[in-house]
Amino acid sequence: MAAMLRSVGVASASFPLADHSNKLSTFSVCSLPVIRSERSPISDPIRGTRMTGKVITKAVAAQAENAASAASKPGHELLLFEALREGLEEEMDRDPRVCVMGEDVGHYGGSYKVTKGLADKYGDLRVLDTPIAENSFTGMAVGAAMTGLRPIVEGMNMGFLLLAFNQISDNCGMLHYTSGGQFTIPTVIRGPGGVGRQLGAEHSQRLESYFQSIPGIQMVACSTPYNAKGLMKAAIRSENPVVLFEHVLLYNLKERIPDEEYVLSLEEAEMVRPGEHVTILTYSRMRYHVMQAAKTLVNKGYDPEVIDIRSLKPFDLYTIGNSVKKTHRVIIVEECMRTGGIGASLTAAINENFHDYLDAPIVCLSSQDVPTPYAGTLEEWTVVQPAQIVAAVEQICQ
Amino acid sequence: MAQLTRRTTALQKTLSAAILSTRHLSTSPITVETSVPFTAHNIDPPSRSVETTPQELLTFYRDMALMRRMEIAADSLYKSKLIRGFCHLYDGQEAVAVGMEAAITKKDCIITAYRDHCIFLGRGGTLLEAFAELMGRKDGCSKGKGGSMHFYKKEGGFYGGHGIVGAQIPLGCGLAFAQKYSKDENVTFAMYGDGAANQGQLFEALNMAALWDLPAILVCENNHYGMGTAEWRAAKSPAYYKRGDYVPGLKVDGMDAFAVKQACKFAKEHALKNGPIILEMDTYRYHGHSMSDPGSTYRTRDEISGVRQERDPIERIRKLILSHDLATEKELKDTEKEVRKEVDEAIAKAKESPLPDPSELFTNVYVKGYGVELNKSLLELDLTNLSRFSVEQSLVLFSNIKLTLLVIDCISQSFGADRKELRAVLP
Numbered sequence: 118m119a120a121m122l123r124s125v126g127v128a129s130a131s132f133p134l135a136d137h138s139n140k141l142s143t144f145s146v147c148s149l150p151v152i153r154s155e156r157s158p159i160s161d162p163i164r165g166t167r168m169t170g171k172v173i174t175k176a177v178a179a180q181a182e183n184a185a186s187a188a189s190k191p192g193h194e195l196l197l198f199e200a201l202r203e204g205l206e207e208e209m210d211r212d213p214r215v216c217v218m219g220e221d222v223g224h225y226g227g228s229y230k231v232t233k234g235l236a237d238k239y240g241d242l243r244v245l246d247t248p249i250a251e252n253s254f255t256g257m258a259v260g261a262a263m264t265g266l267r268p269i270v271e272g273m274n275m276g277f278l279l280l281a282f283n284q285i286s287d288n289c290g291m292l293h294y295t296s297g298g299q300f301t302i303p304t305v306i307r308g309p310g311g312v313g314r315q316l317g318a319e320h321s322q323r324l325e326s327y328f329q330s331i332p333g334i335q336m337v338a339c340s341t342p343y344n345a346k347g348l349m350k351a352a353i354r355s356e357n358p359v360v361l362f363e364h365v366l367l368y369n370l371k372e373r374i375p376d377e378e379y380v381l382s383l384e385e386a387e388m389v390r391p392g393e394h395v396t397i398l399t400y401s402r403m404r405y406h407v408m409q410a411a412k413t414l415v416n417k418g419y420d421p422e423v424i425d426i427r428s429l430k431p432f433d434l435y436t437i438g439n440s441v442k443k444t445h446r447v448i449i450v451e452e453c454m455r456t457g458g459i460g461a462s463l464t465a466a467i468n469e470n471f472h473d474y475l476d477a478p479i480v481c482l483s484s485q486d487v488p489t490p491y492a493g494t495l496e497e498w499t500v501v502q503p504a505q506i507v508a509a510v511e512q513i514c515q
Numbered sequence: 516m517a518q519l520t521r522r523t524t525a526l527q528k529t530l531s532a533a534i535l536s537t538r539h540l541s542t543s544p545i546t547v548e549t550s551v552p553f554t555a556h557n558i559d560p561p562s563r564s565v566e567t568t569p570q571e572l573l574t575f576y577r578d579m580a581l582m583r584r585m586e587i588a589a590d591s592l593y594k595s596k597l598i599r600g601f602c603h604l605y606d607g608q609e610a611v612a613v614g615m616e617a618a619i620t621k622k623d624c625i626i627t628a629y630r631d632h633c634i635f636l637g638r639g640g641t642l643l644e645a646f647a648e649l650m651g652r653k654d655g656c657s658k659g660k661g662g663s664m665h666f667y668k669k670e671g672g673f674y675g676g677h678g679i680v681g682a683q684i685p686l687g688c689g690l691a692f693a694q695k696y697s698k699d700e701n702v703t704f705a706m707y708g709d710g711a712a713n714q715g716q717l718f719e720a721l722n723m724a725a726l727w728d729l730p731a732i733l734v735c736e737n738n739h740y741g742m743g744t745a746e747w748r749a750a751k752s753p754a755y756y757k758r759g760d761y762v763p764g765l766k767v768d769g770m771d772a773f774a775v776k777q778a779c780k781f782a783k784e785h786a787l788k789n790g791p792i793i794l795e796m797d798t799y800r801y802h803g804h805s806m807s808d809p810g811s812t813y814r815t816r817d818e819i820s821g822v823r824q825e826r827d828p829i830e831r832i833r834k835l836i837l838s839h840d841l842a843t844e845k846e847l848k849d850t851e852k853e854v855r856k857e858v859d860e861a862i863a864k865a866k867e868s869p870l871p872d873p874s875e876l877f878t879n880v881y882v883k884g885y886g887v888e889l890n891k892s893l894l895e896l897d898l899t900n901l902s903r904f905s906v907e908q909s910l911v912l913f914s915n916i917k918l919t920l921l922v923i924d925c926i927s928q929s930f931g932a933d934r935k936e937l938r939a940v941l942p
Contacts, residue, residue, distance in 0.1 A: 216696065242696060248726070250719035253685035257723065260626070260689020263674055266696060268689075287679055288686060295665040296675065297658035298879040333880050356882035 192375045198368040200342035201231045204349035205269070207378065209239060212267065215353055218245040218254055219271030219308075228273050229309060229368050255281035255306070259288040262302045267353060275310030275362065276322035289358040290333035305352045307361035311402055311452055312500050314366070318488035321496075325429050326458040328360055336429040337383055338362040338401045342372040344427060347381030355383060362429070364402045386433035388440075392422035394514055395446040398437060398463060400426045403450045403501060410506035419510055429459050437463075438471055445476040446513050450501050455483045480509050542568050545839060549774035550831070556756050558763035558792070561781040565773040569841045571617065573850075575772050576832045578616075579609040580851050582633040583829060584858045585642060586802070589632065589649060592862065593806045598649045601678075602663045604802040605633040607770075610828035611736055611796050612637045614775025615704060619783060622699070626674040626687040627706035629664035630736075630800075634706070639671035642861035643868075652868035659871045660879070681707060681714030684733065688720040691731035691791075702730040702786045704779070710741025712755045721791060725762050728790035732782045733759075735795045736769065742804040743813045756795035769798030770826040799826065 195203070209215045217232055223246035226233035236244040247254040251272065258268035272278040278285065285306060292300050312321040328336060335357050339345035345363070352359035389404065390411060399407045404425050411421050422440055426433060441447055447467060449460040460481040467479055482501045489499050544566050553560035586606040592598045605612070608630070615625070616637040627634050632645055640656055648655025649663055657665050657676075666676040674690060677683040687705025694701050711717065712735050724731040735755040739746050746753040756764030763785070767778040778794050785792050799822045803810025810819070836842050842850075 242727075245727075248719070248722055250716075250723065253688070253716045253719035253723065256682060256685025256716065257689035257692055257720070260674070260686035260691075261693040261696070262689070263686070264624075264690055264693040264697075266693045283679055283682055284685065288677075288682060292675075293882065294879045295657055295661040296667040296669075297656065297660055299657070299667050299669040300674075301882050335881070 192373045194371060194373045195342060196368065197339075197342045197345050197363075197370045197372075198229050198231050200346040200372075200374060201339075201349050201363070202233065202235070204346035205232065205353075206235065206238075208350055208353040209235070209243070212353075214265060215267045215269065216243045216245065216261075217269045217271065218247050218258055219269075220247055220249055220273045222246060222271050227271065229363075229365075232271070251277050251280040252284060255284040256288065258304050258306075259284055259292070259302055262304045262358075263292065263300045267303045267305075269305040269307065269353065272306065272308030274320050274322075274365075275308045275324045276319055278306065278308065278324060279322070279327070282327070285328065285334070285358075285360075286331045290331040293333055293357075301356045302358045303353075303356050304358045305349075305355075305361055306358065307349075307352070307363060309363045309365040309368070311362075311364040311366065312484070312489050312496060315491055315493055315496055316365070316489075317491050321489035323453050323458075323484070325362060326453045326461075329430050329459060329462060333358065334430065335359045335383055336362065337427055338364075338429055339427070340364070340367060340401050340404045340425055342370060343374045344381055344387060344425075346374060347379055348383065348427070350380045351383045354380065359383065362401060366402055367405075384428045384431060384433055386436040387425040387427050388422075388436065389425050390421070390423040392420040392444070394420045394444060395422065395448060395510055396437070396440040396444045397421050397423045397448045397450060397506070397510070398426050399423065399450040400429065400459070401452060403452050406501060406503050407450050407506055410503035410510070413503065413507050414510055417507075417511075419514060421510060426463070432463060432466055434466060434470055437467065441467060441471045442474045445474055447475065447479045448506070448509050448513060449479065449481045449483075450506055451481070451483050452500055453483050455481075455486050458483050477513050480513055482506060482509055542570060544568055545572070547773050547835065549777065550768045550771045551774075553774070553778065554756070554766040556754075556759070556764040556766075556793075557761070558765065558785070560765060561777050565777045567773060567776075569839070572832060572836050572839070572841055575613055575617070576829065576836060576847065577850055577854065578613050578637070579772070579829045579832065580854045581642075581857065582606075582609045582612065582636055584851075584854050585632060585636065585645065588858050588862060589646075590802070590806065592646075592649065597866070598663065598806075599651070600662055601629070602649070602806040603630040603804065604806070605630050605800070607801040607822070607827075608736060608738060608796075608798045609633055610772040610831075611734075611769050611775055611798055613828075614772040615734075615779045617772070617776040618779035619702070619704070621670075621672050622701045623783070624672045624674055624687075624690045624694070624701070624703040625706065626683050626690060626703065627676070628680060628683055628708060628711065629676070629678055630708070631664070631666045631676045635666040635668060635673055635676070638668050638673035640666065640668050640673070642858060643864050646862050646865035647868045650865055650868075651870065652865060653871045653875075654865065654868040658875065658879075660875065681711040681716050683707065684711070684714070684717045685720045687733070688724045688729055688731050691724060691729035691786075692727070695727070695729055700787060702732055702783050704732045704734050706734040706736055708741065709735060709737040709739060709746045709753070709755060710744070710749065712737075712758065713741075713750055718758075721759055721762055721793075724791040725759075730786040731791045732779070732786050733791060733793045735793065736798055737795050738798050738800045740800075740804070740813065742808065745813065754795075756793050759791070759793045762791050762793055764793040764795065766795045766797060769796030770822075770828045771831060772828055 221228055222232040223236035223241055223244045232244055255270050258270045261268050289302050289304060292302055310323055325336060337348050337352065337359060339348045339361065348361060352361050397407050407423055411423060414421050422444055424436060424440055449463055451458060451460045453459045460483050464479045464481050482505060485499045487499060490496055545568065547565050547567055549563045549565060552563050583606050586604040589598060589602060589604060593602045612633045625634060625638060635645060643654060644656040648657055648659060648661060648666060651659045653659055657667060664676060664678040667673060684705050684707055687703050691703040694703060721733065737755055741749050752758065756766045765778055768774045775796060782792050782794055801819055801823060833847060
């Protein structure tokens with residue numbers, strides 16, 4: 118029973134996204150919030166790979182009905198940026214120390230509408246419109262965090278946060294260590310990154326690779342409205358500095374998410390589609406390219422296992438490891454650059470830990486090591502396309 | 516300022532009390548004139564006359580002597596290779612630390628750059644913590660993991676201790692922001708040097724502080740040299756107190772503890788009502804920029820000895836004490852001897868302190884138990900204790916308030932470089 122449950126995909130009351138072929142999505146959810154176990158348990162974890170904590174306020178009633186009620190719970194449909202806003206709003210309601218700062222987050226409502234309406238609700242100090250000074254307002258957020266506030270810094274585009282690199286790396290990441298534990302820096306640094314629609318080289322940057330070596334920070338990438346809200350809430354509640362990577366092209370994704378409050382784990386990967394033949398590790402927008410390729414692959418008779426790694430630092434080697442042990446073949450599909458990207462680190466990590474289980478060398482499909490060109494066709498070819506993923510799977514499975 | 520005296524032994528306390536009692540002076544106020552009047556920019560300067568008491572004068576003397584002694588001792592420790600890396604000494608600038616402490620409370624925040632040993636002391640840090648940290652021992656204020664440039668004291672409102680020039684200024688504005696957010700009527704002193712005054716982030720932070728009326732006081736400790744570059748070679752306009760433009764500024768003689776005290780008091784009142792203000796402390800450091808810098812390649816020995824003779828802060832207080840008959844030469848010498856003994860004892864104790872445990876390499880990278888935030892929220896524990904919650908395997912059953920949950924095996928491994936733990940849990 119436990120084994121079967123472990124292979125469950127998106128086992129929540131959320132309904133599948135349009136382009137996912139998720140056979141097991143309607144699997145019933147145990148109404149008890151259960152936390153995934155790392156140790157070999159005395160009492161076994163009911164759900165192996167997903168950690169979805171839900172605060173169900175009417176537990177008594179839900180318990181009685183169990184499977185049926187959970188599956189039929191409607192939830193509500195919204196777009197990804199609305200999910201982020203919902204998560205943000207819930208956390209700001211919950212904890213008065215949570216505040217947002219960034220360019221145009223207040224009166225304008227956020228350049229991607231993530232903070233729309235919040236300034237009216239919480240006031241100008243809690244949703245702070247900053248001048249265009251990334252370095253110093255990120256530093257301000259860190260200073261405020263040292264006293265106990267929980268600021269969320271929005272970079273209008275992740276690429277602009279390169280100007281704040283010193284503050285993120287030295288102060289955000291390292292202050293907890295260099296002060297011997299005296300100060301915690303519970304900041305969240307978030308913003309859209311990634312290659313968009315012909316935005317040009319400087320506005321199409323992927324900073325995951327630059328930030329990944331910074332000791333002391335956590336990095337997560339959201340890809341669906343469901344995990345966007347959950348990760349936003351988890352990031353805000355975390356005592357560590359978290360960098361939440363969103364993607365410019367994913368803000369208008371629609372999904373039905375649960376009405377109940379839920380928080381996801383920052384360190385867990387998401388099993389998108391269980392399979393047998395090959396493990397495809399991906400995150401953010403590339404998840405959709407992978408799922409598109411998966412459709413083609415299924416028609417061709419392959420059974421890929423798709424995992425959205427979500428946690429870019431640290432990697433969820435537990436989920437990934439279990440998958441590698443099952444399929445023995447790994448393809449990483451990422452939007453990062455080839456050189457020094459997340460894929461490069463993940464390749465090294467998997468090789469180090471699971472070398473014996475691999476039947477073939479790990480294939481890492483990443484963006485080309487070029488500045489993103491403006492021309493549409495060229496831009497298309499800087500990132501990994503589904504056709505390339507299909508070809509890679511066919512090759513690795515020979 | 517009374518902090519340092521409080522740490523003295525009972526004997527030393529009775530000594531200063533004895534001095535006062537023999538003079539039959541206790542708290543009768545003394546008025547002191549600052550060495551030079553304040554120069555102001557966009558604001559009316561405070562008066563030159565400062566009220567003080569004999570107790571305060573003696574405390575100033577003792578505190579500054581302690582700081583001076585500590586820095587000199589650090590110098591010899593560095594030369595005997597017990598302190599490694601970078602060591603930036605503050606001797607000559609003690610009046611700024613001591614005068615500032617006299618004007619504020621521990622609830623006000625101070626943040627500074629790497630020349631932080633004496634300010635740490637002023638904020639309530641002990642000599643043992645300072646020396647142990649300098650020597651990289653476990654009993655250091657940052658557990659030996661920070662070093663000379665990373666002294667912090669959370670309870671004393673001392674936020675460090677930062678190595679990158681200028682990066683502490685936005686942090687200081689963040690502290691002020693938090694003070695405004697919590698409406699707690701305290702101020703932040705964000706200190707920086709004449710070298711850092713040319714950093715862009717200073718002006719960015721100043722703009723924001725002025726825009727939102729943050730209670731931030733920017734203190735430029737102008738010792739006239741940014742490492743080896745004199746201020747006139749680095750700044751088009753070395754009038755750092757004027758650089759705020761729309762933000763008022765005050766130029767203060769940083770070698771006069773009372774001028775500093777008056778200015779800080781004035782600045783605190785101003786910041787709480789009107790937002791940021793810049794204080795430029797005209798001060799001087801006798802040592803080079805750090806222990807790797809002799810300090811004589813870019814300035815003459817005559818200049819250094821000239822300042823020492825004419826403007827030394829401790830000398831000034833000594834002259835004041837003697838002229839007001841608050842203590843004899845001998846008593847002051849005795850104070851210096853006590854201070855020297857205190858420092859030597861602290862060094863001896865710090866030398867005995869062990870080096871940090873190897874496992875300390877991986878602690879405090881992340882806050883412990885960070886993977887378990889979720890459990891905490893479900894269990895509805897006190898939010899402020901989240902980071903101190905140590906995670907063990909536990910089975911908890913709650914059956915109150917309509918919430919029933921089963922917590923099985925919390926995640927309690929530490930992530931980070933230590934892969935061994937990660938491997939151990941994989942089946």
